[in-house]
Amino acid sequence: xxxxxxxxxxxxxxxxxxxxxxxxxxxxxxxxxxxxxxxxxxxxxxxxxxxxxxxxxxxxxxxxxxxxxxxxxxxxxxxxxxxxxxxxxxxxxxxxxxxxxxxxxxxxxxxxxxxxxxxxxxxxxxxxxxxxxxxxxxxxxxxxxxxx
Amino acid sequence: xxxxxxxxxxxxxxxxxxxxxxxxxxxxxxxxxxxxxxxxxxxxxxxxxxxxxxxxxxxxxxxxxxxxxxxxxxxxxxxxxxxxxxxxxxxxxxxxxxxxxxxxxxxxxxxxxxxxxxxxxxxxxxxxxxxxxxxxxxxxxxxxxxxx
DNA sequence: TAAATTTAGTAGTTACGACTACTAAATTAG
DNA sequence: CTAATTTAGTAGTCGTAACTACTAAATTTA
Numbered sequence: 001x002x003x004x005x006x007x008x009x010x011x012x013x014x015x016x017x018x019x020x021x022x023x024x025x026x027x028x029x030x031x032x033x034x035x036x037x038x039x040x041x042x043x044x045x046x047x048x049x050x051x052x053x054x055x056x057x058x059x060x061x062x063x064x065x066x067x068x069x070x071x072x073x074x075x076x077x078x079x080x081x082x083x084x085x086x087x088x089x090x091x092x093x094x095x096x097x098x099x100x101x102x103x104x105x106x107x108x109x110x111x112x113x114x115x116x117x118x119x120x121x122x123x124x125x126x127x128x129x130x131x132x133x134x135x136x137x138x139x140x141x142x143x144x145x146x147x148x
Numbered sequence: 149x150x151x152x153x154x155x156x157x158x159x160x161x162x163x164x165x166x167x168x169x170x171x172x173x174x175x176x177x178x179x180x181x182x183x184x185x186x187x188x189x190x191x192x193x194x195x196x197x198x199x200x201x202x203x204x205x206x207x208x209x210x211x212x213x214x215x216x217x218x219x220x221x222x223x224x225x226x227x228x229x230x231x232x233x234x235x236x237x238x239x240x241x242x243x244x245x246x247x248x249x250x251x252x253x254x255x256x257x258x259x260x261x262x263x264x265x266x267x268x269x270x271x272x273x274x275x276x277x278x279x280x281x282x283x284x285x286x287x288x289x290x291x292x293x294x295x296x
Numbered sequence: 297t298a299a300a301t302t303t304a305g306t307a308g309t310t311a312c313g314a315c316t317a318c319t320a321a322a323t324t325a326g
Numbered sequence: 327c328t329a330a331t332t333t334a335g336t337a338g339t340c341g342t343a344a345c346t347a348c349t350a351a352a353t354t355t356a
Contacts, residue, residue, distance in 0.1 A: 019291040024172035100304040143167040
């Protein structure tokens with residue numbers, strides 16, 4: 001029989017990684033439920049937001065550039081962008097300079113949807129982070145140190 | 149043309165939710181890569197760990213009880229437990245009292261694998277949380293407040 | 297400049313994670 | 327006691343998320 005103990009702590013709650021995971025799962029669930037009312041997923045929203053931000057910085061945005069910016073896997077990004085194109089939230093046009101690349105351009109419908117979605121996201125975030133609002137600077141700093 | 153701005157901040161990095169998501173994604177990726185070497189996923193590890201912890205507290209553990217404890221969806225939990233049974237890490241026996249329920253019992257092989265997996269997880273956590281180690285108490289407190 | 301390497305994107309696989317919908321058994325209520 | 331409701335678990339779907347493997351085009355280098 002196996003009697004030697006397995007863990008160096010008694011409860012999962014003593015583990016930062018476990019807590020981090022639980023919190024993010026809850027946040028993600030809230031986000032997806034809220035965004036679901038407008039037929040968007042969190043990932044779809046994030047890529048649209050990323051495209052919006054990147055477009056402010058540079059004239060053209062390719063799928064690869066967006067994936068790099070959003071820290072998403074390029075294969076997954078490709079699939080989600082196809083979905084977003086089908087929904088007519090953006091266009092994927094062959095780049096004139098590099099014929100391998102797809103240039104991304106948000107449509108008017110996409111921008112409007114993003115604007116509405118952001119109001120929903122903001123609302124969820126306000127409620128979710130209410131209990132740590134006064135420590136936002138500390139919290140964000142800790143998270144930034146973890147991303148490196 | 150749409151000129152009204154969409155976001156109330158300039159960079160995603162100003163948003164706690166976005167940071168939280170990015171950090172957890174990175175943590176999860178590190179965990180899954182490390183656990184992958186022993187053919188385990190993070191979710192499989194978590195449910196095995198949850199079963200181990202719950203088994204310390206109570207004589208019998210059902211799938212539903214484990215799902216409640218781990219805060220996982222019962223449908224997903226059911227599938228992952230079937231996978232873990234196939235791998236012979238645990239047994240799912242019909243409960244004698246409640247014939248709807250499946251009683252979960254970790255096998256010797258499961259316990260041994262969990263022990264090895266935990267060493268891997270511990271190692272990944274030590275590296276991942278290195279930069280915030282001295283603030284662990286603050287960080288954990290913030291996360292606990294977010295779970296409520 | 298031809299060959300080797302890198303880059304941009306797609307296809308298909310495995311495993312969650314959140315669903316709806318379902319079966320069957322247990323519990324509660326009238 | 328029987329009907330209504332709740333509970334435990336399974337089946338199948340959709341959308342990531344991380345892969346391997348692939349095509350084709352651009353770039354490097356020998």
